Amino acid sequence: MPDSPRQNRELSDRARQDARDKVSGEGPFTGDIVLPGMLEARLLRSPHAHARIVDIDTSKAEAMDGVRLVATGRDLGPLKRTTYGNWVHDQPVICTDRVRFEGDVVAAVVAVDEVTAFRAMERIHVSYQLLPPVMDIGAALHEDAPAIFDQKHPNVPMKLGRDTRTANEPAKNVLFSYDFEDGDIDAVEAEAAHVFTDRFHFSRIGHFYMEPWICIARQLTDRIELWSCNQDPFVLRQDLSEMFGLPEGYFRVQTAYIGGGFGGKSYCKHEPLAVLLAMLANAPVRLLMTLDESMLTLSQHDGDLVLTTSVDANGRLLSRRTEIDLNGGAYADASAQVGARAAYRSSGPYRWQAYHAHSRVIRTTTIPAGSYRGMGGTQASFASESQIDMIARRIGMDPIDFRRQNLIPAGEPFKVGDSLVDTDFSEGLDRVEADLRHVAGSPDGPVVRGKGYALGLKDGGSFGRLGKATVKITTDGRVLVLCGAIEIGQGATTVITGLVADVLNVPREWVRYAAIDTDVTPFDQGTHASCATTLTGNAVWLAARKLRGEIIDMAAGELGCDATTLDLREWKIIGAGQPLDLEPFVRKKFGRFGFELSADGFVQYPKEPDAPFGAKHLYWMPHWVGVSLSVDRETGEIRIHDLVTGVDAGHTLHGGGVRGQDEGGTIVALAQTLFEEITYDEEDVLAVPTPLDYRVARASDLPEQYRSFILEQGMGPGPMGAKGVGEAGMLGVAAAVANAVEDATGVRLTSLPFTPEKVLAALDAAEE
Numbered sequence: 001m002p003d004s005p006r007q008n009r010e011l012s013d014r015a016r017q018d019a020r021d022k023v024s025g026e027g028p029f030t031g032d033i034v035l036p037g038m039l040e041a042r043l044l045r046s047p048h049a050h051a052r053i054v055d056i057d058t059s060k061a062e063a064m065d066g067v068r069l070v071a072t073g074r075d076l077g078p079l080k081r082t083t084y085g086n087w088v089h090d091q092p093v094i095c096t097d098r099v100r101f102e103g104d105v106v107a108a109v110v111a112v113d114e115v116t117a118f119r120a121m122e123r124i125h126v127s128y129q130l131l132p133p134v135m136d137i138g139a140a141l142h143e144d145a146p147a148i149f150d151q152k153h154p155n156v157p158m159k160l161g162r163d164t165r166t167a168n169e170p171a172k173n174v175l176f177s178y179d180f181e182d183g184d185i186d187a188v189e190a191e192a193a194h195v196f197t198d199r200f201h202f203s204r205i206g207h208f209y210m211e212p213w214i215c216i217a218r219q220l221t222d223r224i225e226l227w228s229c230n231q232d233p234f235v236l237r238q239d240l241s242e243m244f245g246l247p248e249g250y251f252r253v254q255t256a257y258i259g260g261g262f263g264g265k266s267y268c269k270h271e272p273l274a275v276l277l278a279m280l281a282n283a284p285v286r287l288l289m290t291l292d293e294s295m296l297t298l299s300q301h302d303g304d305l306v307l308t309t310s311v312d313a314n315g316r317l318l319s320r321r322t323e324i325d326l327n328g329g330a331y332a333d334a335s336a337q338v339g340a341r342a343a344y345r346s347s348g349p350y351r352w353q354a355y356h357a358h359s360r361v362i363r364t365t366t367i368p369a370g371s372y373r374g375m376g377g378t379q380a381s382f383a384s385e386s387q388i389d390m391i392a393r394r395i396g397m398d399p400i401d402f403r404r405q406n407l408i409p410a411g412e413p414f415k416v417g418d419s420l421v422d423t424d425f426s427e428g429l430d431r432v433e434a435d436l437r438h439v440a441g442s443p444d445g446p447v448v449r450g451k452g453y454a455l456g457l458k459d460g461g462s463f464g465r466l467g468k469a470t471v472k473i474t475t476d477g478r479v480l481v482l483c484g485a486i487e488i489g490q491g492a493t494t495v496i497t498g499l500v501a502d503v504l505n506v507p508r509e510w511v512r513y514a515a516i517d518t519d520v521t522p523f524d525q526g527t528h529a530s531c532a533t534t535l536t537g538n539a540v541w542l543a544a545r546k547l548r549g550e551i552i553d554m555a556a557g558e559l560g561c562d563a564t565t566l567d568l569r570e571w572k573i574i575g576a577g578q579p580l581d582l583e584p585f586v587r588k589k590f591g592r593f594g595f596e597l598s599a600d601g602f603v604q605y606p607k608e609p610d611a612p613f614g615a616k617h618l619y620w621m622p623h624w625v626g627v628s629l630s631v632d633r634e635t636g637e638i639r640i641h642d643l644v645t646g647v648d649a650g651h652t653l654h655g656g657g658v659r660g661q662d663e664g665g666t667i668v669a670l671a672q673t674l675f676e677e678i679t680y681d682e683e684d685v686l687a688v689p690t691p692l693d694y695r696v697a698r699a700s701d702l703p704e705q706y707r708s709f710i711l712e713q714g715m716g717p718g719p720m721g722a723k724g725v726g727e728a729g730m731l732g733v734a735a736a737v738a739n740a741v742e743d744a745t746g747v748r749l750t751s752l753p754f755t756p757e758k759v760l761a762a763l764d765a766a767e768e
Contacts, residue, residue, distance in 0.1 A: 004050030008530025016657070017495045017513065018487055028256040028515075030214045030227045035284040038216070039068055041277050043270075043289070044107040044124050045296065046099035049133035049365040049684050050148075053106060053126065060123035061109060066116040068281050070124065071108045074096070078279050080245035082154065084268045088168050088175060090153040091331035091368065093243075093273050099128070100330035101365050102686055103296030106490060108273060110281050114288075133684045134658055137259070137304060137325050137362045140173040147172050148330065148363045149525045158336055161334045161614040162417050166340065171664060175328050175361040176336040176341050182415060188319040192310035196391055200383040201751040203677045204302035204327065205668075206295045207372065208696055211259020213294045217274040220283035222273055224253045225665055229259070230264045231486050232526035237518050239268040240275060255516040256575065258488045262668075263371030264298045265488075266528060267334055292690040299678055300372035301326040301338055301361075305383040307346065315397050319407045322346040324359035326369070326379070335361040341458075342376030344612065348384040348417070348423050349457045349622065350406045366680065371528070373665060374730040377458030381623070382752070385454040385735030387486065390748060400433055407455075410715065414459075417608070419616035422715035422723070423648045425455060428624035431709060435644045436626035441744070450744025451643075454625045456731025459617035460724050461531045466604035467539035468522035471500055471547050475586050475594030477571025479504060479511040483540055484524020486516065487530040490726050491657035492532040496540050498653065499719055503544035505569045522600070530724030532715050533605060533653060534618055541719040543601030550599060555580060560588070584635035621715050622648055623662075625732035627703075631744045633763055636756030638674060638741065640703040647708075647730070650716025650723035658725050662708050665729020671697035673734040675753050 021027030071095030076082045082096075083089045095106050107124055111117040134140045134148060149169075158166045158176075161505055162236040165179040189195055215228040225247075230236050241248040258265060272286040289297070303326035310318040324342050328335040343357035366432050372378070392402035407425040408414060414421055432453060441449030469483035481500050485492040493513040501508045514521065524536065527719040548568055555573040556563035559580065566575040573580035607615045629644040648661045666674075675695050680686045688694045716723030742748045747762045 016491055016763065017497055018493055021257070029211060029259060029499070030216060030256050031211070031227050031288065033216055033227050035216065035218060038284040038286055039110050039112060039281055040114045040117050041108055041110045041274065041285050041287040042114070042121055043105050043293065044109070044121045045293070046095070046102060046104040046106055048099060048128055048130060049102050049135065050131040051128040052131060053098050053099065055127040056107060057125040061120040064116065064120050064123065066112040067120045068112070068283070070120065071110070071277060071280060072106065075280060076276070077273070077355045078276060079243055081154065081243045084239060084243065084272060085332035085338040086267050086334045087158055088153050088155040088332035090149065091333070093276060101367055103367060104330070105273070108277055110277050110285055133365045134173065135364055135366060135680055135684050137327050137364065138611045139470055140362045140364050145173060148365060158340065159614065160340070161609050161611045164612055168336070173363045175332055175363050176339050178340040178359045180344060180355070181359045182317070182356070183352070185319045185321060185356050186651060188354040189310045190755050192318050193313040194395060195308065195310045196387070197306065197308040198387050198390060198392065199750065200305045200386060201627060202207045202303050202305065202382055203381045203672060203752040204369070205300050205672050205676050206678055206694065207262045207264030207298060208691070208694065209260030209262060209264055209294065212291050213265065213269065213289045213297055214287065215271050215274040216284065216286045217271070217278040218361055219278050219282070223250050223252055224272060224278070225254070226275065227254045227256065228271055228605040229265050230255060230269070230271065231258065231261050231528070233516060233518050234484065234523055235526050236268055240272060243272050244275070251518070253518045255486055258486055259668045260375045261488045263375065264294070266371040266526065269297060273547070277310065295691065295694070296367055298333060298370045299329065299367045301328065301335065301369040301379065303327055304380055305346070305379060307383055307387045309387060309391060311391060311395065315402055315405060317350050317352060319352055319354040320347060322357040324379070326359065326361045327364055327366065328361040329364055329366045329368040333368050333647050335369055338371070338376045342379045345377050345380035345458055346380070346384050347409055348388065349455055351408050367678065374458060374727045377456065377727065378669070380729040381454070381456035382734040385732060386738050386750065389452065389735070389739040389742070393742070400429055403429060403455060404586040414617070414620065415612055417611045419618070421620055422650070422713070423620050423622050424713055425622060427713070428622060428646050428648065428711055429453070429455060431711070432624040432626040432644050432646055435707060435709065436628055437642045437705065438628040441630060447630050447632050449630045450742070451626065451628045452736045452739030452741070452743055454732035454736035454739060456623035456728070458621050458624065458727060458731060459619070460621050461535060461618035465525055465531060465618070466602070467535040468524065469536060469539040469543045469601045470522055470598055471540065471543040471601070472596055472598040473504070473547060474596055476583050477506060477510060479506060480514050481511060481540060482514045482521055483536050484516060485536040486527040488527065490532070490661060491654055492527070494657060495533055495653045496537055498545045499537060499541050503541065503548055506571065530621060530726035531618065533722050533724050537719050537722065538603045538717070539601040541601065542603065543599045546601065547597060547599035551582070551597060555582070555585070558585065563624040619650070621723065621725065621728045623728040623731035623734040627736045629737065629740045629742045629744065631643060631741055631759060633745065636759035636763070638737070638754055638759065640670070641705065643706045645701040645708045645713060645729065647725045647728045648711045648713050648723060649725055650712065650718060651714055651721040652710055652712055653719070653722050655710065658710050659747065660709050662729040663706070665727065666733055667697050667702070669730045669733035671701065673737045673753060675755060677753050
């Protein structure tokens with residue numbers, strides 16, 4: 001089989017492997033699992049943003065028929081470490097003395113059914129001493145602000161690479177700080193023709209996945225078994241091992257289909273609590289959250305970004321200073337990674353003589369923030385691409401031309417020590433500019449039209465990531481793929497099984513994706529950073545190619561011919577006269593019970609201290625956006641008439657999947673741009689406490705026209721030059737809309753979302 005051109009081009013148009021499962025309802029989700037004697041757990045949450053727990057009276061709840069136990073902070077004995085979090089371990093399994101956001105867990109009820117558990121929660125009485133809430137970044141940084149934590153926590157220092165400094169909990173209410181310095185920025189600014197400073201505010205939204213968060217745990221004699229909707233079963237296994245002081249092999253974590261995650265089901269969440277409850281109850285326990293509870297588990301970071309950018313007299317970008325404060329909420333989760341990524345990515349896809357970035361994650365008494373699709377790239381792209389447009393207009397250049405002359409060309413390092421850019425950014429700009437359909441409006445009427453463009457960018461993978469896989473083929477030629485890429489709706493199973501079918505030359509329906517089980521699935525670092533295709537896909541591809549070679553070599557030995565003259569097709573060897581049917585051949589060679597042939601694939605990208613993130617990024621993920629819109633100057637309404645977006649897949653392995661990822665992410669980003677937001681009211685209470693109140697995109701919010709395109713520039717590190725695209729769709733939308741609004745009205749919007757009220761306020765301010 002050739003190394004680069006795909007043998008079976010139809011792979012990009014095949015149906016998704018999980019489609020029938022999900023449409024028919026047969027597909028396994030964690031919520032479908034029922035264990036004998038399984039109990040139901042429900043959580044009592046704090047109604048206050050910040051308070052001390054004075055007393056908890058659980059006696060009335062415990063006296064109810066059907067209640068097995070009520071757990072509070074007094075019941076954490078089986079745990080060696082009672083907190084969790086990524087890099088900083090600060091979130092309590094159950095609060096012991098203090099609550100830090102509206103939704104913090106103060107007690108858990110385990111009962112024979114859901115109704116009994118809910119009724120028991122109503123009988124728990126908690127006495128609180130209210131403390132001053134700290135609801136935003138400004139309040140948290142004020143010198144008189146109360147300290148949300150009184151002391152530092154167990155942590156894992158984030159050790160990165162060149163030109164970088166990080167610190168965990170460096171000051172009161174500051175969770176994490178990151179600094180990156182490349183070049184003499186003072187000297188460069190001194191020679192600049194222009195220096196511009198602009199401030200932007202990025203809003204907070206919820207993950208709003210349709211499958212509620214769920215975990216089932218049971219303790220057996222020699223192990224603990226879990227079923228969880230978690231994207232990181234092996235990382236979770238390690239966390240549980242450390243928290244309970246038990247060997248990793250003691251925990252068996254299984255993952256079925258996940259009904260959406262978008263980062264909200266990454267890393268450890270409430271699984272330690274589910275395990276604790278199963279231990280205390282000595283029975284299987286299911287911890288199933290409602291959708292509104294899921295919204296209280298994690299959110300995206302809102303934040304403030306200040307960019308200072310210098311440019312020469314010819315429109316060449318020279319330097320940029322980035323200052324970012326992100327609202328991390330009450331607990332760490334993955335905020336450290338987001339803070340570092342947002343700062344690094346704020347340089348955009350442009351050349352700089354000097355670039356300095358400083359970011360902080362600030363603690364507040366709000367919903368914890370963590371991984372969200374784009375992982376800091378959404379915040380970075382909004383600010384960067386907005387300011388790029390603003391600068392172009394200020395110096396009298398066309399925004400597209402300004403971008404073109406400053407882009408990093410393909411084959412040049414993104415920054416010193418980092419990987420080479422593997423995308424021709426100009427090609428996508430040309431395409432989106434040519435495809436956008438724009439009709440100019442009348443400047444005299446209340447409705448004005450404008451167009452805008454943006455080029456969002458993020459990296460894919462680093463930290464020396466690795467992937468592992470096993471491919472097995474049975475006596476009759478049916479294939480089983482074992483790897484740890486989780487199916488979250490992104491189509492990983494379709495792409496990976498399609499790769500194997502392609503290499504082994506068997507029908508797609510002959511290949512099955514094995515259930516993920518840490519006892520048998522090869523180790524995986526988690527389904528993150530759009531790496532399933534590029535990382536796990538490479539491991540699978542290598543395993544399948546190795547297996548194909550071993551099968552052909554085995555047949556060549558039997559036939560006494562050169563293996564290079566043979567081919568494998570639908571479990572037959574072709575090229576040695578009559579086709580050799582492999583099923584009877586295998587039974588003859590290994591006995592009447594047959595055999596199972598298998599091969600492993602392993603990929604690891606090395607750590608490199610000279611790279612800014614301690615390892616070169618695997619690839620670069622652009623998002624080209626063009627938008628044509630109108631603004632009603634009397635109502636403030638923004639209406640999207642035409643939207644064009646594009647991604648570089650490197651090499652398309654499943655066209656429908658690539659388009660679905662781009663278009664789905666784009667619509668979520670469009671909702672955040674125009675209306676979607678998690679907010680608190682003047683009394684520091686959640687203004688959108690349930691999914692019924694939370695405004696997400698509807699069919700009526702779709703643009704009048706929307707087209708997406710896929711570039712295949714073939715420079716990715718994945719199979720046959722493929723790259724991941726899963727997070728790209730979130731990146732360029734907000735800036736493109738802001739740029740189009742300024743084109744239409746002359747007014748610049750810098751604070752998301754762009755509600756009619758904000759539009760009218762900006763128009764009024766411009767008139768004044």
